[in-house]
Amino acid sequence: xxxIYLDNNATTRVDPAVLEEMLPFxxxxxxxxSSMHAFGGSVGRELSQARERVAQALGCAPGEVVFNACGTxxxxxxxxxxxxxxxxxxxxxxxxxxxxxxxxxxKHLERKGYEATYxxxxxxxxxxxxxxxxxxxxxxxxxxxxxxxxxTGAVFPIHEIARIAKERGALVHTDAVQVLxxxxxxxxxxxxxxxxxxxxxxxxxxxxxxxFVRKGVQYRPFMLGGHQEHGRRAGTENTTGIIGLGKACExxxxxxxxxxxxxxxxxxxxxxxxxxxxxxxxxxxxxxxxLPNTTNISFQYVEGEAILxxxxxxxxxxxxxxxxTSGSLxxxxxxxxxGVPFTYAHGxxxxxxxxxxxxxxxxxxxxxxxKIIARLREISPFKRQEGExxxxxx
Ligand SMILES: *Cc1c(COP(=O)(O)O)cnc(C)c1O
Numbered sequence: 001x002x003x004i005y006l007d008n009n010a011t012t013r014v015d016p017a018v019l020e021e022m023l024p025f026x027x028x029x030x031x032x033x034s035s036m037h038a039f040g041g042s043v044g045r046e047l048s049q050a051r052e053r054v055a056q057a058l059g060c061a062p063g064e065v066v067f068n069a070c071g072t073x074x075x076x077x078x079x080x081x082x083x084x085x086x087x088x089x090x091x092x093x094x095x096x097x098x099x100x101x102x103x104x105x106x107k108h109l110e111r112k113g114y115e116a117t118y119x120x121x122x123x124x125x126x127x128x129x130x131x132x133x134x135x136x137x138x139x140x141x142x143x144x145x146x147x148x149x150x151x152t153g154a155v156f157p158i159h160e161i162a163r164i165a166k167e168r169g170a171l172v173h174t175d176a177v178q179v180l181x182x183x184x185x186x187x188x189x190x191x192x193x194x195x196x197x198x199x200x201x202x203x204x205x206x207x208x209x210x211x212f213v214r215k216g217v218q219y220r221p222f223m224l225g226g227h228q229e230h231g232r233r234a235g236t237e238n239t240t241g242i243i244g245l246g247k248a249c250e251x252x253x254x255x256x257x258x259x260x261x262x263x264x265x266x267x268x269x270x271x272x273x274x275x276x277x278x279x280x281x282x283x284x285x286x287x288x289x290x291l292p293n294t295t296n297i298s299f300q301y302v303e304g305e306a307i308l309x310x311x312x313x314x315x316x317x318x319x320x321x322x323x324x325t326s327g328s329l330x331x332x333x334x335x336x337x338x339g340v341p342f343t344y345a346h347g348x349x350x351x352x353x354x355x356x357x358x359x360x361x362x363x364x365x366x367x368x369x370x371k372i373i374a375r376l377r378e379i380s381p382f383k384r385q386e387g388e389x390x391x392x393x394x
Contacts, residue, residue: 001315004361006270008201009150009178009294009352010319014244015203021247022205025240033237034228043239050246054210057249058195059186066211066232067242071177072101074196074211075144077222077233078173079105082142082194083114085218086171089141093170095119095127096337097154098146102175103333106144119145124286125154125338132161136168146175147195148183151321151334151350152285153294155183162191171217177201181252182259182291193217199241203354204248208241258355264292267353270362271295277370284321284340284348293353296321298344302376307349310372316365321348 005013031040033047048062055062068074079102083092094106096118106116117135119127132143143165147158162172173194179185180197187195192214199208213219213232225234275281280300299307304320311318321332331345340348351365 004314004316004357004364006351006353006357006361006365007317007319008354009153009350011200011206012203012354013356014205015248015251017251018204018244018247022240022244025243033239034226046243047237047239050242053246053250054197057180057185057253058197058210058212059188059190060212061215063230064187064212064215066213066229067237067245068209068211068233069207069238070209071099071175071196071198071201072209073222074194074198074209075099075101075173075175076105077211078194078196078213079109079142079144080222081213081218081220082144082171082173083109084220086141089139091115091117091137091140093117093119093132093135093140093143093145093165095121095145097121097125097149097151097334098144099150099175099177102144102146121154121337123339124288125149125152125284125334126286126289127156127161129157129160129164132164136165136170138169140165140168140170142171142173144173144175146178148176148178148291149285149334150178151332152296152338153178153291153352154285155179155289155291157289158192159190166191178291178294180249181255182293184256187212187214199245199248202245202248202252204244205241208238208245210245255355260292263353263355263357266357266359266362267293267295267351269359270351270353270365271297273362273366274369277366278373281373282344284335284338284344294350296348296350298340299347299349299373300343301380302347302373304346304348306376307347307369307372310376311365311369314364314368316368319350319352321345321350 029043031043033044051062051065054065092106110116119131145161148155158174165172172192174192176195177198181202195212197210200206221232223234228237282298284296308320321335335345
């Protein structure tokens with residue numbers, strides 16, 4: 001059975017052109033880019049080209065790109081660096097809807113004695129910029145706000161957020177892992193100090209990422225060791241991954257218009273079709289300010305896990321907005337922060353598309369999912385015991 005992969009915010013397939021670009025560096029061209037000999041040095045030149053390609057996609061200088069292992073590393077490095085370079089400042093501002101790669105770092109820092117403010121979101125998943133203004137203090141070291149949310153696709157007004165924070169003297173980091181290839185990035189006009197991206201969210205392989213560090217911003221490396229990345233990130237370079245990320249950035253940049261027309265049209269057709277065919281369904285998050293590839297839909301009175309399992313029988317891959325932890329279903333922290341009612345939050349499914357999806361795949365989902373929801377609702381315990389906590393069935 002063919003897989004219908006609608007979970008591209010979790011990870012993406014490696015583009016065949018990216019794989020092709022990488023292959024020689026697994027075999028004949030295995031040299032260490034730091035070596036003095038020409039064999040290694042020629043790989044170093046390929047890394048320079050990859051750096052230029054990433055910089056081009058971000059609208060920054062190649063020297064402002066630090067290659068690393070993943071989006072999580074970029075987030076950790078930016079946050080820790082911002083605090084280490086301003087030891088007198090003890091306050092961090094972030095949001096309640098960040099990825100765990102930010103949220104769990106900030107929580108950890110709170111336990112180490114830092115103070116944190118978690119900005120809330122409204123029912124649409126959007127921030128209140130007045131709350132940001134009111135939260136900024138003279139000792140605010142860092143404002144770390146994601147550009148686009150991985151669960152709902154909500155896009156935050158990062159230019160305005162960054163301007164407000166910079167005016168008050170705070171450093172700014174943004175997690176742009178979900179943005180690359182979907183919304184144009186131009187760091188010449190976006191006044192952030194740090195920005196993190198990840199390879200496997202943009203059709204490059206897992207295990208490679210990049211952190212933008214603005215020229216002139218004080219930086220403290222996370223990894224200590226050799227002098228790779230001009231001393232900013234020790235460890236022998238993941239040459240294949242970096243070359244793959246470079247190629248993926250080149251393609252992503254060329255593909256942005258397609259993402260915002262063809263992929264968006266496919267997403268819109270999926271969303272409209274499901275809402276029309278299934279009663280008591282609703283979209284979570286702003287549809288006005290949203291990534292072109294993402295829709296997060298709640299189906300009242302059913303459990304996301306049950307929907308996922310039944311879709312799996314048709315090879316349909318998506319994500320649910322709840323996770324089964326210790327025998328009870330916990331709705332995602334993002335949907336909770338948005339105040340999505342509990343009977344809806346439990347039945348939420350995130351569909352995230354890519355340029356590799358087809359019309360036929362959307363047709364299959366539109367044909368099968370309404371039947372799945374109807375069947376689950378027949379056996380749902382929620383409808384009869386509205387308001388009561390459901391038992392875990394996953
Ligand atoms: C996937 C993701 C990350 C983590 O990236 P990894 O490369 O998997 O570590 C961070 N932030 C967001 C918004 C993501 O979607």
